[in-house]
Amino acid sequence: MKRILFPTDFSETANNAFVHALELAKVLKGELIILHTFELPVVDSQYFPQNYMEIYESLELSQFDMFKDEIPKLREIAEGRNLGDIKLSHRLMDGDLVYNIRKAVVEDKIDFVVMGTSGTSGWESFFLGSNTGNALSDCTVPMLCVGSDVPFKKVQTIGFTTRFREKDKSALKNVLKIAHKMKAQVRCLYVKTAVSDVLDGTIRDWETEFGQEPVTFSVVFSEEVKESMMDFILQKDIDILTMLTYKRGFFDSLFHSSMTKKVATEFPIPILAIPIE
Structure with missing residues (x-):
């Protein structure tokens, strides 16, 4: 059974990518591991000698509560597409997103990653350096990246x-x-x-x-x-454009400025990034 990692911040962009992740899991007869990461602020304990641990604990608890509240919404999306039988498991991790993706890929023996990226600026950031772009350059398994305005359709x-x-x-x-x-x-x-x-x-x-x-x-x-x-x-x-990550410099120019807008608005399709040694 293929294991698909789905990093999410529970935004509309991420929820849209979740549909693509579900459909990929269906085709590959796989399961989804839902990953939410958060970063705690750096607090200098010398200024908060009594309660800085309480600050951390409070922030961790609020993240857990949000995670707990959002997971049922994802299950509703799955059931609404008659994909409620797809196995879902969950990870809540503190720390850097890219580091945690890399860690989860190894620990959970991940075969694919599916991630959302936002609109035109998201396409730029995907190739030119945002969270998704950084994850792309570090990821050792294929990554499907889905724009916020890219509805799922059967891949032909x-x-x-x-x-x-x-x-x-x-x-x-x-x-x-x-x-x-x-x-x-x-x-x-x-x-x-x-x-x-x-x-x-x-x-x-x-x-x-x-x-x-x-x-x-x-x-x-x-x-x-x-x-x-x-x-x-x-x-x-x-329906899906495959790119090889060793060619990333080429895609940097391909999806820059006006070309980025052209792809994002006229050709809204997912990108399947495949790492090449």
Whole structure:
């Protein structure tokens, strides 16, 4: 059974991502581990010699009470989608979010992480350094990141950008495993520029190796890599875009400023980030 970690602050953005997490658990026959983290303020005990421990205890208790109140709401969401049979377990952790995600991934033997990110600014922060972005760079398992305005819909087509490297091949094999469970197709894109070093023979080798899989390969000759990817998302009706985290510098520019707004508003789709060693 696959184990899916769902970090949440119980916001609307997180609740929207929770639906995606539930549906992923359904497809993978998995379970969800719901993680809520909080950071206690640094209090100098020399100024609060008598009651600083009471401050901490009070704050911890308030977080626990909120956690206890919010969990039934998540169960209602699950039951409302006829997914009440998905196993849910819970973790309340004090400390840094990214550190706790990394810790939970190891301790709970997590296979996937699902996280929400907010609107246009959320897409920017996802790639350029917020909680989700930091978690992305540190995470050792695939992470599905869902914008606040991205409703769940059945995944039929998964986009996969590649430069036909051996590392890309192992990632594609993992994506195909997911695609089989979703009964989805995978569409691979390679944007070939004037300085591209990928040989035609390498592309043919990939086509032969994956000939029996539900995957197609598109090679686009263009110097406009970003625009070509946007066209690909639209023309191929991509439902989830896969990115490999070792290419993060490329995505930093791809989703910056006006391009970020274009993706977030015109192509509201989840991002599946897969770590590459």
